[in-house]
Amino acid sequence: xxxxxxxxHVFTGPGGKALTALDHVSFSVPAGHLLAVIGAAGSGKSTxxxxxxxxxxxxxxxxxxxxxxxxxxxxxxxxxxxxxxxDDVLSPVLTVRESVMSALMLRVADQTAEQRVDRASHLLVGxxxxxxxxxxxxxxxxPQKRRLKLAVALVSDPSLVICxxxxxxxxxxxQSEMTALLKFTATDHPSRVVIHATQMAANLAAYDTVxxxxxGHVCFHGPSRAVTHYFSIQAIEELYPRLAKRPASxxxxxxxxHRDSYxxxxxxxxxxxxxxxxEEGNPTGHITLPANAKAKAPEDDGKPAPESAEELPPPxxxxxxxxxxxxxxxxxxxxxRRTQKEWLIQVGLTALAPAVAALLILPNDHYLSAVTSGxxxxxxxxxxxxxxxxxxxxxxxxxxxxxxxxxAREIASEWPVYHRERTGGLxxxxxxxxxxxxVLPVVLLQIxxxxxxxxxxxxxxxxxxxxxxxxxxxxxxxFTSLCLATSALSPSAERSHSRCWMLAFxxxxxxxAVLGFPRVLGGVLHPFITAYYGWSxxxxxxxxxxxxxxxxxxxxxxxxxxxxxxxxxxxxxALGVFVTLRGLKKRL
Numbered sequence: 001x002x003x004x005x006x007x008x009h010v011f012t013g014p015g016g017k018a019l020t021a022l023d024h025v026s027f028s029v030p031a032g033h034l035l036a037v038i039g040a041a042g043s044g045k046s047t048x049x050x051x052x053x054x055x056x057x058x059x060x061x062x063x064x065x066x067x068x069x070x071x072x073x074x075x076x077x078x079x080x081x082x083x084x085x086x087d088d089v090l091s092p093v094l095t096v097r098e099s100v101m102s103a104l105m106l107r108v109a110d111q112t113a114e115q116r117v118d119r120a121s122h123l124l125v126g127x128x129x130x131x132x133x134x135x136x137x138x139x140x141x142x143p144q145k146r147r148l149k150l151a152v153a154l155v156s157d158p159s160l161v162i163c164x165x166x167x168x169x170x171x172x173x174x175q176s177e178m179t180a181l182l183k184f185t186a187t188d189h190p191s192r193v194v195i196h197a198t199q200m201a202a203n204l205a206a207y208d209t210v211x212x213x214x215x216g217h218v219c220f221h222g223p224s225r226a227v228t229h230y231f232s233i234q235a236i237e238e239l240y241p242r243l244a245k246r247p248a249s250x251x252x253x254x255x256x257x258h259r260d261s262y263x264x265x266x267x268x269x270x271x272x273x274x275x276x277x278x279e280e281g282n283p284t285g286h287i288t289l290p291a292n293a294k295a296k297a298p299e300d301d302g303k304p305a306p307e308s309a310e311e312l313p314p315p316x317x318x319x320x321x322x323x324x325x326x327x328x329x330x331x332x333x334x335x336x337r338r339t340q341k342e343w344l345i346q347v348g349l350t351a352l353a354p355a356v357a358a359l360l361i362l363p364n365d366h367y368l369s370a371v372t373s374g375x376x377x378x379x380x381x382x383x384x385x386x387x388x389x390x391x392x393x394x395x396x397x398x399x400x401x402x403x404x405x406x407x408a409r410e411i412a413s414e415w416p417v418y419h420r421e422r423t424g425g426l427x428x429x430x431x432x433x434x435x436x437x438x439v440l441p442v443v444l445l446q447i448x449x450x451x452x453x454x455x456x457x458x459x460x461x462x463x464x465x466x467x468x469x470x471x472x473x474x475x476x477x478x479f480t481s482l483c484l485a486t487s488a489l490s491p492s493a494e495r496s497h498s499r500c501w502m503l504a505f506x507x508x509x510x511x512x513a514v515l516g517f518p519r520v521l522g523g524v525l526h527p528f529i530t531a532y533y534g535w536s537x538x539x540x541x542x543x544x545x546x547x548x549x550x551x552x553x554x555x556x557x558x559x560x561x562x563x564x565x566x567x568x569x570x571x572x573x574a575l576g577v578f579v580t581l582r583g584l585k586k587r588l
Contacts, residue, residue, distance in 0.1 A: 004064075009051060009056070025218050027218060027221045037211045038199070038210055038213070057071070079159055080424075082153055087145050089149060091331075093335045096136075102327070109318060109323070127150055128147055142170065142174075163194070204236060210227060214248045220255055321430045324427060349446065353446070361391045364386075388462065388547055389555060393508075396508070396534045402447060403500075404483055406446075407443070408496050408501075409493040409497055410439055411487035412488070412496040422587075429581065467541045467562045471565060482530065483576075486499050488582075536559045
């Protein structure tokens with residue numbers, strides 16, 4: 001069902017040096033099979049799984065699945081169930097049942113609510129989590145999280161299940177239970193292959209066959225009972241020290257010489273002898289498999305013959321982009337409501353920020369009232385103009401703060417979850433729309449409440465208030481998009497948060513309110529500064545008031561019209577969306 005033919009993969013290491021992760025790896029796996037890929041760190045296990053899951057293109061050789069070259073006919077996302085090594089791939093605030101239901105919503109189209117509930121219940125019973133279905137993921141033990149990761153991977157009933165270090169880090173009892181669960185998963189589907197990559201050499205008897213990797217080379221492939229005989233060791237715990245005694249290339253060459261003989265023995269049950277004159281501690285120079293090392297022929301293994309590729313039903317279709325995005329928006333609002341610290345901070349920021357802004361404007365509010373009453377004397381006009389400039393600048397500062405607080409960590413904080421869901425068929429565009437459907441309403445609500453509070457407390461700044469409100473909102477939309485882009489390009493939430501604050505600080509310094517650049521220099525810098533268009537466009541709304549002329553005298557910045565400023569801000573928003581989407585597509 002699955003066959004690797006001389007698969008090689010090379011990546012670029014430090015200093016541009018080419019490093020070989022896999023070197024002519026070849027083996028095949030029949031349907032209904034549980035395969036263990038054993039190897040120490042750096043042996044190529046993760047690279048092999050990445051190639052099988054379609055995360056990377058094969059550098060050399062061929063991967064055949066159901067008789068088709070995967071480079072020409074890639075596997076459908078719902079044909080693969082990928083269980084990553086990280087235990088952070090689940091949303092901690094969702095319940096166990098909600099996690100499975102969410103995976104169903106994102107991966108399987110055209111199901112009724114009743115069908116999803118039945119499927120989720122079946123999976124939870126299968127992995128042994130029905131008793132904790134209503135518990136939050138954050139409360140689960142490590143073995144329970146592993147079971148849930150497997151359940152989530154199986155929602156589309158995939159025929160190829162890939163598990164990375166599924167039993168690693170568990171106690172002996174849990175390792176045995178997890179291995180038995182993988183065996184059940186392999187036999188529960190007539191045409192399923194389960195591949196488990198692990199550093200642990202325990203419970204190998206539960207696997208149908210074992211592939212041993214050492215520095216990218218296949219050193220053995222066959223039944224686990226033959227491992228100790230092939231490597232001339234007394235116990236499986238001696239495997240890694242034994243491998244370290246010879247270069248990986250020598251082990252690979254030795255296996256290639258003896259592979260056909262061993263394969264014949266495994267299939268036909270004949271005792272064999274394999275020449276290995278370089279083995280220490282083996283005076284005869286031969287390895288002999290005892291009679292109990294025989295393997296049944298495929299037609300005698302007692303399992304039903306797998307269906308042909310033509311007879312197998314097609315994998316379920318993926319939901320549309322709109323359906324995935326809708327679910328992600330609803331899920332994110334649900335997790336927001338449940339995360340008390342997050343919404344308390346947002347509520348506090350929404351309440352306190354406009355109050356602080358209003359208090360800073362109030363001491364000079366009488367100058368604005370005097371200008372509104374018709375007093376245009378220099379002693380009133382100049383302080384009023386300065387108050388308008390700095391007051392509006394403060395509103396732009398608050399808008400930047402809202403955007404950073406809401407969007408800076410939004411993507412980078414859940415890279416493991418995104419990787420898992422992307423492997424399962426989540427489209428980057430749907431994920432982006434899901435994020436926009438959460439961050440933009442939050443930011444826009446904060447901007448609206450802040451602007452209204454300042455207008456009510458101060459009695460309103462002169463000029464066209466509606467145009468200024470629209471400018472603030474579009475500024476928030478544009479900068480929120482740029483913060484999402486920064487998050488999509490950052491490896492961690494902390495790095496993204498610091499980068500977004502740096503971006504906001506740069507915007508505010510170069511906006512033109514604090515530093516008045518000459519028009520030539522400003523013409524070069526300002527097209528890249530989001531805050532400039534929000535602030536200067538707001539100043540242009542004062543053009544028909546007595547305050548405009550003083551503003552043009554003490555601020556050397558060119559003021560675009562509100563319409564032009566809004567147009568440029570939408571360009572910034574589009575740029576942020578484009579960069580975010582590019583970052584999401586590369587993150588796999």
